[in-house]
Every structure is written in C-alpha cells, then in structure tokens.
Amino acid sequence: MIADNDITPILQEQVAAGIAAQESLNIVGGGSKAFYGNPANGKLLSTASHTGVIAYEPSELCITARSGTRLQDIEALLAANGQMLAFEPPCFGPESTIGGAVAAGLSGPGRAWRGAARDHVLGVRLVTGYGKTAAFGGQVMKNVAGYDISRLLSGSMGTLGLILEVSLKVLPRPATELTLTLEMPDQEAYELTTTMRRSTFPLSATCYFDGCLYLRLSGEPSHVFASHRKIGGDPLNNPDQFWMALRNQTHEFFQQYDRPLWRLSFPPATSVVSRLEGNSLIEWGGSQRWIYTNIPTNLIRNIAQKGNGHATLYRGSLPGVNPFHPLPGNLLAAQQRLKRAMDPHGIFNPGRMYKDW
C-alpha cells in the first residue's frame, strides 16, 4: 500500500525559505544515488515522505506519482497490471524514489531498444527556482505546448527545480522473454551485435561479460522462439534475476570497490576500444561500457573522445576530477545560463553536476 501523503506546502515553504535566506538546498529522495555525481552540499530537503500515486489507468499508458514514492512500489503496482517502466531505472535500494530516478536520469539494460528515462517522461510538477509550483508537460503522449521542461529535468540531478510529481509513460510487459547465452571472443560479439542491429530480432537487452554474450529477446512467443532457432545459443536459467542484477548493479561485476568504476558511452557500433586495462562489462549493444581502472583521468577521457565517446567517473571519487565529462566552452556556458534562468537564486543542489554552479 502506497501512502497518500501530499506535503507540497511544506516543500514549497522550504524552497521559499531557501530563496529568502539565499541558502542552498540539498534535495534528496531516497539518497540511494548519493554516490553519483559531485557530493551535495546545502541544507537537506527530503522528498521521501511526499508519496502517493495520483493517477494510474493502465489503458492510458501513464502513471502520475509524487516524487517521494518508492520506485519498487511503483514497479510492483505496474507489474500487477502487466505493465512496466520500460527504461528500467536502476533501483539501488528499497528507499529509491521515482523522483530520484527521473532526476538522475539513469536507464537500465533495455535502454538501447526501449528508450531512456527522458523518453518516458510525459510531465512534471515542480517548485520552480522562483518558489512557485508549476506544471510542465502532462499525462498525454503528445504535447508540444511550451518548451519541453519535463524531459529537460531528466538527468538534471535536481539542479533545475524541486520535482513534486512526475508523469511517466508505461508500457505493457512483453508476452514472452528469453535470454540466450553465446560464449565468444569480444570481436565476434561486436560483429554479431552489429549485424543484429539491422535485423528484426526482438532484441531488448545485451550484455557482454567474461567471454559471454547475453541476448534478451522480448515479444510475442512465436517471434521469440523463431528468433532463438535462428540465432542459436543456450537459454539462460533465471534470466530475470540476471537482468535485474545488472540493472540494480547487484551483479558480481559491480561488487568491486578497490578501483574507480568508469562508465564509457560510445556510438553503438564501436568495436574494441584501445586496450584499457582492468575488467569490463558491455551493455546496450555496445553503447555503454563499464570499466574498472586506475589509469589517469585525462588518459581515459582521451581514449573515450578518440572513439567519439565520453567517460563518466561513475563510482569512486578522484581528487579534482569532475565525474561528468567536460563540455566544450560554448555548450558549458549555455548550460550555465539555463541553470541561472531556472534557478536564479542558485539554491537547487549547487555543485552536484558542475562544481562551480
């Protein structure tokens, strides 16, 4: 049972107080993603008790919930109706909230096929940097009235406004899922995934780890089983457990804490990236690569850039290193102007994305 608890007036009051006192606020949902990005500072503002599902009708393919509603509660509600958040937001603990999932903008194993968090955001209600409540987007699939503030909020790490409510597109769970495993060297796995990108196989996730390519097929049973016959490979036992472990990073790969964990993002058809030492795990058909390494930051970022990609210091902090890949000057300036426009008093999670603002 999800508690129906609207604390909008309290949250709005806290923002107003922050504006009046020119005091920074550190917006926290469940706090399960505190490790990601720059450390927060400012007065704690918790949305955790701002909970409740405001609207959910499965046939409308949309759910609207208060930001503090727990992600796992929403997942359970959707699952009971045969639906899901197709971007598979990682849930790093029972305390993870839906507001935090949107603010962090992280997406799970299906991202390359089903879209990212931002692709499923339909609307938000905020306390703005001007201290007012405002609603952008809505509960409908198509909506081009005004600038698309709601999708912009996804991945903004709470720096542009205090999210009160989110409306997300939901999708039916596939009728059938099957995960195939194929042992092969990395170059072969690269070639196979590149070929498959142009096929009509019902691929919905890939993972390459420890010499094995995992392919998740989702869809109507006939299509899934016919695809299995064409692709070959062995069905994986407990596939849901495997993908959930990847999504929530409870998989053994993510259990190493002796070195920084980097997340490299490349165009999907990027073959082997110069030999980075350390072990790695590749998702999203080649787009998302996780690597543990001690090599210097400028080197790893150069390697990423040479491959037309970028590198995020995902976990573990290094002195003087911004976790997020640096932006070109004019783009950084545009982002800073946008931040100032939406948060004129500079109170929302300052420094969380970029150190100086």
Added chain:
Amino acid sequence: MKTSPDQKKQLLQHLADILPPNAILTAREDLRPYECDGLTAYRHVPLAVVLPTTIEQVQLAVKICNRLKIPVVARGAGTGLSGGALPHEDGIILSLARFNQILAIDTDNLTARVQPGVRNLAISQAVDHLGLFYAPDPSSQIACSIGGNVAENSGGVHCLKYGLTVHNVLEIKLVTIDGELMTIGSDRLDTPGYDLMALLTGSEGMLGIVVEILVKLTVKPETVQVLMAAFDKVNDAGDAVAAIISRGIIPAGLEMMDNPAIRAAEDFIHAGYPLEAGAILLCELDGSEDEVSEQTAKVTAILKKHHASNVHVAKTATERARLWAGRKSAFPAVGRISPDYYCMDGTIPRKHLAEVLQKINEFSQQYALGVANVFHAGDGNLHPLILYDANRPGELEKAERFGADILALCVKVGGSITGEHGVGHEKLDSMCVQFGEAELEVFHAVKRAFDPDELLNPGKAVPTLHRCAELGAMHVHHGQLSHPELPRY
C-alpha cells in the same frame, strides 16, 4: 521593435556582403510566397528573405541581425499549421530550404546526417533499399522538412509505437543568436550535461537555428497488416482502443475518424469506408509474420467484442495503402466539402474521448459551424476540422472561437492545446488557458537564456504575462475577445 529605413538599408548592405545576390529576396513579388506558412489566415510580408547555402552564411547572417537587432524567423518548408513561420514585418525570413542534402548514412549505427531542408519522406526513401526508415511521419511528410520537424517536435500516425521527433533525433548543430555554432546531443545514447536536445526539440525556432541533424533510423518491420473496423457508436470505438492497449498490444498506428470525416474521405478517395458508420478505426500492426498474425487475431476479437459492426482485414498491399490513403487525405477531403477549414490539434487522455466529441458537437451547433473529427486514437491526439467560409464576414473569427473552446476543453480534461502542430502564432491565447504565471515565468527565463534580446521568432510560442492577464480579464468580462478582427501579438 520597429525597424527604421536606415536599419533596413544597413541590413541589406551587410547581407549583400556575405550572400550572393540570388540568396537575398527583397522585391515585393518575391516576398509574397513567404508571407504565411500552412496557416494561411495570418500573413505578414517580411523585410527580406535570405536563402543561405552554408552554415557559415547562416552564422554571419544571424550575427548581422543580432547587431542591428533585426528579428529572425527561420523557415523550413513552410507547411506548419500554427503560424510558427509567420514572418515578422520588421524582420527577415531565414529560409533553410537550400540545405537539402543528406550528408551521410551510417548503416552500422543506424543514423543519417541530414541538412534541415531535407524533406521528411526523402530520408525514408534514401534508406529504403537498406531496409530502414525514419519513423516520425507527419501527414505532410511529402513536403515538410526535417528542420521544421525538429522545431515543432512533429508526430505522425506511428508515434505510439515509434515515438515523436524528440525520440528519433540524436544530435543537432545549432546556430545561436550570437552566431556561434553549437553541437547539441550526440551519436551516443546519452550526452553529458543537461538534455538540451529535449529542450530544443519543439522549441519553434525561439532558441536557435537548427542547421544540421543526426536522425535515428529504424529497421523496417518484416510485415504490416491493416484492419478497419466500423462502429455505430463513437463510444464503442473509443472503448475498443482502450481494450487493445490494455491487452498489451501497441499497434504501429491506431486512427479514428467520425462520420463526417468518413464521408468526406470516402467521397474523395473511395477507400471503401462504410458511409453509415458512426466511427471507423484503422489499426496497423507490424512485426514478424507470426507476431502480426497472432496480434491480428487478438485485435479482431477485441474489436468484435466492442460491437464493431464490421472488421475488415486488408488482403493486399494495395488495399492497405487504400485504407490509409483515406485517412491521410482526410484534410484535403474536408477541403473539398467546405470552402475553408480550421484544423485543431488538442490532445486528451483517451478515456475522455466520448465526452469531448459530444461537447465538440454541442459547440458545433452553438456556433452553427460543421466539424469533422480525425483522431490519432492511440495517443489521444484529436484533429477536429472546423468547417467555415472565410468569405462570410465574421466566420473565421467564429471558427477561431470554436477552436479555442475545443482547446480549453482539452486542457480541462487533462490534455494539451497542441499535440504536434505547435503553438506558433495561432495558439498564444490558448497557452494562457493551459499555463499560469509560474510556468510562463520559466518559459520566458529559458528564452532569455538563449536569446536575451528576443530576436528569434519573437512573439511566437509563449505569450507574454501581460497578454494572458488581459485575456483573463476579457474572458471574465465578455467571454470572448473584443475586436477579434485586429491582429494580436
């Protein structure tokens, strides 16, 4: 913001320094074709039209305008329906029509790099032999440009499954008002920093000029099937749509037409629509052979259960094309039965469909103007076509008030004033219905962050607080705008 003759002279001199003579239009007869876009009810003649061919020329032209504080209205193919490319009388039209090249096709990453003036359909045609297509397909796809699609975040009949423009564009090159070139987004699945791709898509030329676009290509499905179902009652058709989606089926397209729209289309195209039906649904399913035949059986059963009087499965590709042709030509078909029509673009949560259509019929009687409804039923996007005759005094204004009432109704049931056509010049007043001061404040702040002097497409998309305040007051006092014949900004 009045441009003096001296400013105009300076402008033309400077433009002549950077552009060849055939890229600057100033003669009245050359400017006429640019005086409006697809919304022909509003017309302004711009100071000049420039037709650059290189990004550098765009940068220089924008720099000149910025220095002289001359408004810049970007224009693609000019097919927009909301007056987004309506010229500013004291500004220039920056036409991207000559940026018409497909620059690269990447079959490994499934992307195409294109110039903004490339027609939407031309992209799909260029990659057809590779088994690929560009998914968003606005009805105007034969003519509309991809740059315009980005500006409007265009949809189409396949949005429910394949997404809008914002889901299918990966990267853009943008010329900012100070003439700088900026790359936004990337060919990866994410980009560091704020998601400016989301913000820029659908920003209606208010924040920058899009000069290059990287689009995502989609693999063509193995097979496509189209079903047509006829219903006596619109309600039943609406319920059938909800039931299909509740069963976990996401059709590639799911379109509804009401009786007046059916009659107009049938009369024009002879698609084989049942003339007596209260509504028809067109349902397109795509995927593998097996998948499509499984879903066709499921959908047929659902349609029958919801009282479809007739469910017809297209037997051949020609028949499929004919069924779609009726829907895709609904607008021109309505154009044949009425001297003029005014196309609305509201979205609603689907569950309110019956109630909204009922209300629209009441408005229709109240204003004594006919209406035909076509509906992207899958995603709740309603296109009422209001029939009127511009030659009859006062009828356009009446049609506009009818339209505004429909949009207000859409907002009231939890929808939006525009699903895919944009606000442009047309829906500024309706924006005041959907948004309050708190939202407008943020929109204006965002605008200023990109365009502090408000030179890019000024006066469009976002109304001033003042305008909304006045409109609110007028609504209270009169229930309608006074002096509707006067141009409003």
